[in-house]
Amino acid sequence: MTTSSDHTDPLPAGTIIYRHALSTRVWHWISVALALILLMSGLMIFNAHPRLYWGSYGANADPAWLEIYAQGNRGFLRLGERTLETTGVLGVSKGPFGPVNQIAFPSWATLPNYYDLSAARRWHLSTAWFFALGTIGFGIWSILNGHLRRDLAPRWSELKPRHLAKECGNHLRMRHPHSTDGSYNVLQKLAYLGVTAGLIPALILSGLTMSPWAVSVAPWLLDLFGGRQSGRSVHFIAAGLLVGFVALHLVMVVLAGPINHLRSMITGRFRIKAPRR
């Protein structure tokens, strides 16, 4: 983004500005690819033991707070006391080798698309390295090149309850403020900051909590998440929140002008729209 001061005059509609730095664009698309591999291979790893627990230990005889299972040719999701029939998607779904496949997450959502824990682990644990190192690198670079301070850090005035309430109201009424100078509104800032500085680090750390080597070197990870099985649960929940973020993000891009926004994340160039009255 090129402008940053508090009281920028709106740029005339139609102005083309350089909105996203090369580093932002490159890492955006690489992380899209890596996150997709991580998600799909992660769901396959989950399929090996589709139960989640709280605490240090948890296996088949212990109470699970979430469970996906099959009974004959019907699939179920159990969350605490509530059970939901999910035949066709969770528990039982159409697989690559037949119409009735007893597996937690369906073939179309997993990598590989048939049950293969070792291959899924190799995809996941190789990609995790690139994703973690890239996240750290991008984080450091964002501090150095001012991306964090200029574009992502909310200003104090934006964090005032009245401003936040107004922005939330506008978003809920589908009156999204058009950026008149290329800068993000406060909800965007909080969402992008929350994902890159909160959710993704939480995913990396909770992932490490599942590694017997990592927790021998950094036993505080076990305390941070409340035990290895809690870490596994947090990893799964955080992955779900990331999927939720992506869904919302895509909806917002479509509502705000998909061509202009897609182009700005590819070439960096963004066309200013007329401000909303």
Added chain:
Amino acid sequence: MTRRITRRLLLGAALAAPPLILGATGNLPSWKRIKQSYTATGERLSHAVYSRIGRSALAREYPPEEMSPEFRTNGATTGNTPAWLEARESGFANWTLQVDGLVHAPRRFSLADLQVLPLRSQITRHDCVEGWSAIGGWTGVPLSHVLEAVQLQADARYLVFWCSDVMRGFQYYESIDLIDAFHPQTILAYAMNRVPLPVGHGAPLRLRAERQLGYKQAKFVERIEAVASLSSVGFGNGGFWEDIAGYEWYAGI
């Protein structure tokens, strides 16, 4: 208009050159090769880090009240070789552990021989590659004491644990490197939760290498072989699951 050499042009050329050159010379690696080397990166990086950082860091040990009420079994739940079945008949009285390979003093240990060596008890978390965990107590002899008794030769790099269970036509085996072999929590356990090691958990002797996943914890161990390389053992990948299903040899993550 003269074409100027811009940063963009240079970057594009640098990215496009390798595949173009490889493609033109017919040396473009196949998708399978690319996939194989990509999916092998994680284990390679993780192992490189493990062999440099925290070599003697300890796995967490738990108080008795944090043990799993039930410690499930997994994999083979009984030995099945004739020698093991016969030994079980006599309560493993005549059972022996053979330690050989690249050692100066190969020998056999009876359970009684192992039980007079200094012992170690630890309550640790067992993490299965599938995702579940169970906490249980193990008592046994630190592997380092056994290795001191047989004296590793200078070129020994790995220890191979041969097991008395044959699965899918292959003898189960696992292997660890010398970092784990001399790690203080690496023990040959003959007791679990204060009773002699149950059959389902690998009677009479199993490996506990606490900083790796469950499939490394060889059960029904009957022979430990010191080797210089894993390439001539089994199919060369260092373990049963590594050989038949492509699991990582380094299972610390």
